[in-house]
Amino acid sequence: xxxxxxxxxxxxxxxxxxxxxxxxxxxxxxxxxxxxxxxxxxxxxxxxxxxxxxxxxxxxxxxxxxxxxxxxxxxxxxxxxxxxxxxxxxxxxxxxxxxxxxxxxxxxxxxxxxxxxxxxxxxxxxxxxxxxxxxxxxxxxxxxxxxxxxxxxxxxxxxxxxxxxxxxxxxxxxxxxxxxxxxxxxxxxxxxxxxxxxxxxxxxxxxxxxxxxxxxxxxxxxxxxxxxxxxxxxxxxxxxxxxxxxxxxxxxxxxxxxxxxxxxxxxxxxxxxxxxxxxxxxxxxxxxxxxxxxxxxxxxxxxxxxxxxxxxxxxxxxxxxxxxxxxxxxxxxxxxxxxxxxxxxxxxxxxxxxxxxxxx
Numbered sequence: 001x002x003x004x005x006x007x008x009x010x011x012x013x014x015x016x017x018x019x020x021x022x023x024x025x026x027x028x029x030x031x032x033x034x035x036x037x038x039x040x041x042x043x044x045x046x047x048x049x050x051x052x053x054x055x056x057x058x059x060x061x062x063x064x065x066x067x068x069x070x071x072x073x074x075x076x077x078x079x080x081x082x083x084x085x086x087x088x089x090x091x092x093x094x095x096x097x098x099x100x101x102x103x104x105x106x107x108x109x110x111x112x113x114x115x116x117x118x119x120x121x122x123x124x125x126x127x128x129x130x131x132x133x134x135x136x137x138x139x140x141x142x143x144x145x146x147x148x149x150x151x152x153x154x155x156x157x158x159x160x161x162x163x164x165x166x167x168x169x170x171x172x173x174x175x176x177x178x179x180x181x182x183x184x185x186x187x188x189x190x191x192x193x194x195x196x197x198x199x200x201x202x203x204x205x206x207x208x209x210x211x212x213x214x215x216x217x218x219x220x221x222x223x224x225x226x227x228x229x230x231x232x233x234x235x236x237x238x239x240x241x242x243x244x245x246x247x248x249x250x251x252x253x254x255x256x257x258x259x260x261x262x263x264x265x266x267x268x269x270x271x272x273x274x275x276x277x278x279x280x281x282x283x284x285x286x287x288x289x290x291x292x293x294x295x296x297x298x299x300x301x302x303x304x305x306x307x308x309x310x311x312x313x314x315x316x317x318x319x320x321x322x323x324x325x326x327x328x329x330x331x332x333x334x335x336x337x338x339x340x341x342x343x344x345x346x347x348x349x350x351x352x353x354x355x356x357x358x359x360x
Contacts, residue, residue, distance in 0.1 A: 022059040027053070032047070032352075032353070033047055033353050034352040037333075055069070067083060077159070083096060091135060092135045095132045109222070114321075117266065121266060123238055126162045128151055129149055130178070131146055140183065147203075148177060163253040166250040180201050181201075182197065192227035195222075195225075199238075214244045214245075221238075230286075238267075239265050240263065243262075247262055259340040261296035261297065264296045265294075270291065281315060282314070283314050286312045289308070292306045303329065318358050319358075324352055325351050326349070
């Protein structure tokens with residue numbers, strides 16, 4: 001795979017001499033998890049695993065640039081992103097390939113390793129196949145994008161990084177065309193700045209059984225305030241809807257499908273503080289509390305909550321996340337889905353997660 005990625009990079013630059021400009025990096029991560037809802041895990045006092053190995057390739061050749069990342073997890077492998085781009089000038093660029101969907105708070109609406117609840121709904125750190133135009137105009141930042149499909153076209157594949165529609169029990173409805181528009185303005189104050197923005201997303205779903213299309217859409221208002229003292233506050237209100245005639249749909253990533261409410265409001269409120277240390281062990285420490293509530297609409301649905309409290313310790317390329325994840329009716333935190341009314345929903349669950357990664 002590494003050889004193939006290098007060949008692809010050479011093809012993008014067009015000359016073998018440009019290989020010197022290619023930057024090859026990656027990461028290896030070790031993860032510890034203790035789960036209060038898993039008796040086997042508790043009996044062993046939690047579990048340590050090699051969580052990930054990844055390879056990154058980045059480079060540029062004049063106005064052209066490119067980036068790719070491939071990941072190997074314990075039980076599967078998947079692409080993260082892979083695109084080629086062109087800079088028209090310092091303020092305008094375009095990317096084509098598997099690239100980040102410009103929606104909501106960017107680059108992510110969270111601080112911890114566990115991301116926010118929007119990630120598991122496909123509304124945060126989501127990568128699809130298409131084209132993205134970006135323009136900086138003074139204090140304004142604009143995005144316009146079209147995505148033909150998810151990073152993997154078939155919903156039958158659950159081995160993926162981004163959360164997308166899943167084919168379950170022979171029922172397949174893949175993402176088939178999506179338009180994204182995003183605008184953000186930065187307001188500057190004496191010792192702080194405030195980013196205010198709005199995002200819109202509309203797309204289609206192709207049903208293979210009936211050979212028809214359904215629609216889906218999402219919108220968000222978002223604000224991101226930070227100051228010179230290292231404080232940051234993020235607020236986002238998003239609404240999404242899958243117009244499928246059902247109260248739930250199935251999403252998947254990391255090998256498993258799960259149900260989510262077809263329509264919901266998703267509110268995120270995050271608070272963080274970064275401390276500069278600069279000693280032999282730690283350069284910076286960022287402590288945070290990221291809170292997400294999914295307020296589901298429809299029949300057979302229920303609200304979901306995820307709260308992540310933790311700290312990130314950084315020393316050079318060594319990143320250590322220490323997170324306490326608490327969830328109510330929340331996927332990956334003891335729940336059966338998100339916004340899904342399950343008879344097995346037994347209230348709050350939590351897990352301690354420690355992720356130690358070296359990024360090179």
